[in-house]
Amino acid sequence: MKTIAFFGSSTVAGRGPAFNILSYLQNQHKDFEFKNLGSDGDTAFDGLQRIDDVLNIKPDITFILLGANDVLVNIFPKMKKFQRLIKASKQETNINLFEMNLRAIVQTLKIKTNSKIVLCSLGMVGENITNPSIIQQQINDGLKSYSSIIKKIASEEEIDYLPFYENSYKEILVNPNKNFDEFKIFRIVRDNFRSIILKWSPDKIGERNGWKFHSDGIHLNSKGAIIFINLIENYLKC
Numbered sequence: 417m418k419t420i421a422f423f424g425s426s427t428v429a430g431r432g433p434a435f436n437i438l439s440y441l442q443n444q445h446k447d448f449e450f451k452n453l454g455s456d457g458d459t460a461f462d463g464l465q466r467i468d469d470v471l472n473i474k475p476d477i478t479f480i481l482l483g484a485n486d487v488l489v490n491i492f493p494k495m496k497k498f499q500r501l502i503k504a505s506k507q508e509t510n511i512n513l514f515e516m517n518l519r520a521i522v523q524t525l526k527i528k529t530n531s532k533i534v535l536c537s538l539g540m541v542g543e544n545i546t547n548p549s550i551i552q553q554q555i556n557d558g559l560k561s562y563s564s565i566i567k568k569i570a571s572e573e574e575i576d577y578l579p580f581y582e583n584s585y586k587e588i589l590v591n592p593n594k595n596f597d598e599f600k601i602f603r604i605v606r607d608n609f610r611s612i613i614l615k616w617s618p619d620k621i622g623e624r625n626g627w628k629f630h631s632d633g634i635h636l637n638s639k640g641a642i643i644f645i646n647l648i649e650n651y652l653k654c
Contacts, residue, residue: 418477425457429456461517464517471528476531478531533573536580541555552597
């Protein structure tokens with residue numbers, strides 16, 4: 417049985433209002449063992465600090481999905497403060513540091529494991545591409561730029577690439593909705609209460625919050641998650 421590791425932040429972790437992608441995949445594909453190495457709030461630097469999590473399980477395939485938090489902390493000061501509260505690391509992040517840290521993750525795995533490595537570009541945050549607000553446009557531009565870096569690293573390091581950004585962009589382009597303009601901690605607390613205490617699904621949370629592909633504008637509901645899941649399943653068929 418092949419062991420497949422998913423290394424990333426909250427989209428991989430699948431806790432609270434985020435759809436649990438790994439649980440879904442494990443239920444659908446009993447012939448693989450899926451390892452959830454997601455940690456809420458991780459930047460690429462945070463991922464690099466815990467690279468031993470991957471090395472210790474010696475996976476056959478490693479999917480890496482990191483970068484959304486690198487984008488968002490530089491747009492929302494409140495998110496940067498919140499991220500510093502929940503993470504031990506205090507390193508600043510920008511696109512150059514992101515590239516350096518993500519490349520270091522890839523190179524470490526290439527040197528120390530025999531794992532096939534798959535870099536994933538970033539899913540959309542917010543759901544407005546056609547007429548975005550100023551903040552939403554900053555998010556859109558950041559996700560595009562960072563996803564381009566991810567694709568470049570995959571090419572230069574001669575590893576596989578999963579076009580999550582490209583596919584989620586296409587879906588939202590034909591199903592536009594609203595902007596993600598504010599990061600508010602009380603919304604995180606509220607939606608985690610809905611998930612953990614009230615046992616609401618990410619779909620129900622997203623419906624209440626007015627999102628099509630997300631539960632809260634950042635984390636995916638089942639409709640947003642299936643874009644990523646389809647890419648993974650098609651890759652595993654190859």
